[in-house]
Amino acid sequence: MKMTAETLPLPNGKTCVLRSAEPEDAARMIAYMKVMLGETPYLLRSPEEFDYTEEQEAEVLRRRRDDPRVLMILAELGGDIIAVSDIAPMGSKARTLHRAALGMSVRQAYWRQGIASAMMEHLIGHARQNGFEQLELEVVASNRRAVNLYLKYGFQVYGTRPHGMKYPDGSYADDYLMRRAL
Numbered sequence: 001m002k003m004t005a006e007t008l009p010l011p012n013g014k015t016c017v018l019r020s021a022e023p024e025d026a027a028r029m030i031a032y033m034k035v036m037l038g039e040t041p042y043l044l045r046s047p048e049e050f051d052y053t054e055e056q057e058a059e060v061l062r063r064r065r066d067d068p069r070v071l072m073i074l075a076e077l078g079g080d081i082i083a084v085s086d087i088a089p090m091g092s093k094a095r096t097l098h099r100a101a102l103g104m105s106v107r108q109a110y111w112r113q114g115i116a117s118a119m120m121e122h123l124i125g126h127a128r129q130n131g132f133e134q135l136e137l138e139v140v141a142s143n144r145r146a147v148n149l150y151l152k153y154g155f156q157v158y159g160t161r162p163h164g165m166k167y168p169d170g171s172y173a174d175d176y177l178m179r180r181a182l
Helices: 023-039 054-066 115-129 144-152
Strands: 006-009 015-020 071-077 080-089 099-106 134-140 156-166 172-181
Touching: 015 115, 023 054, 023 071, 023 080, 054 071, 071 115, 080 115, 099 115, 115 134, 115 144, 134 144, 134 156, 144 172
Parallel strands: 099 134
Antiparallel strands: 006 015, 015 071, 071 080, 080 099, 134 172, 156 172
């Protein structure tokens, strides 16, 4: 689904643009993911594991844009993608059509700028408009900033997955399973 672009003033005096991701963003999206995946241990893959070609990424973006129940938002500043979020159905079977998965990432330099909150409000609004009854996400339990954001927007922890991720050094991180009724 397409979202009308809007500007978001940031506390640092700059302004970013929130808008739908488009197939034409494929090269910049790949660059964003490679940087983002290297900035934080809280995401599911490493930069080396993000191996989409530009054509593959463009197709993913096209499918997401053309699906009326999916919303993928990016934030850009000065031509760079600085954040990405999305909401998508948990499946295509009748018994899960009421559920949607939510994902979000923000470049570290732009944490605490209100970008994630602005995106969250759009995603929740989209979910309501499209008949979803429940939003779900998984988050690394030690990612306090993200956990606090989700709690602020009404998500609740309904379970913990011990050793949800294993890092190259052999250490583990637990995941919280979170949900929000709409």
